[in-house]
Amino acid sequence: MTDTSLQSVLRLLQSSQLIEARIAGEFSCVHGISVNEMFLLMQLEQAPLQKLPRVELAKRLNTSASTVTRMAAPMEKLGLVSRQSDERDARLAFVVLTEAGATRVSEARTTFAKQAAYVFRDRWEPEEIKQLSELLGRLVAGTPGDLS
Amino acid sequence: MTDTSLQSVLRLLQSSQLIEARIAGEFSCVHGISVNEMFLLMQLEQAPLQKLPRVELAKRLNTSASTVTRMAAPMEKLGLVSRQSDERDARLAFVVLTEAGATRVSEARTTFAKQAAYVFRDRWEPEEIKQLSELLGRLVAGTPGDLS
DNA sequence: CCGAACTGCTTGCATCTGCAAGCTTAACTG
């Protein structure tokens, strides 16, 4: 008799790997950015002023500050984000979404949505996808970086 | 108006990151192996003869052959798996689950199950967890490495 | 029987990531 929670988490991690592997290659070829880079842009897009301090961004992406530093550098060269410091607190270095970044993330989301739809192609009723979305929503609810 | 498939996949990837981050540290401290190493052992455990060729193992773990080679090496030194070649086909190098490996994966699964249960602590009805498990089951169904 | 194509595995290289240490700046304490 297998534990239900165990089975859920196993399947969750496994399906996540599966989907990412299926999506990642084509996605980055089309848009020149990785899925994680899109996530970064989406976090900025969602922020009130389209900008966030690096530490805050790290929390929302479930990653470390050093990773954010290293992700932002090449994206800055591409002009997708820019750097901005705070007048009050000279320690803060905001990552700011540029217009080019906003355009890019919009295009990327479209591609991503198509790939997501393909994951559920046939065999899935709209109602079931909605159900899955709501259940997963409870797992991410209340976390700092809740997209969607 | 957000697309439901998009939302589902976003939440799926995000919750996967979240859960892995929450679980990984304690897990590897307790058992001396990573979650991915446990997955490798579980694949062997599930195989008919508790052994698999490296390429097959790679497919089931959704990873590359080189990763399997590099994961197996240290685990062999720990005595959790051993290497065995095929009499008929000298190219094949099976990864074989040892008794020590079987013991370890059993212990690890127990810890993992506790951590999985903790993910759903309060706010989740057993029925909901089951529902989530079944929906995710449809995503992994038919894939070569379906655990659970 | 022999060469060509293929399969399974390993290894060099590049990339991504986290941790710990270090730097700069801010806040707190006596």
Next chain:
DNA sequence: CAGTTAAGCTTGCAGATGCAAGCAGTTCGG
């Protein structure tokens, strides 16, 4: 006000991973 502590960011180092190349062994076609 000075010294200490803390916060934000970056960087050196180590570990994990994928791709492409290379090697060994098998299979297929003539």
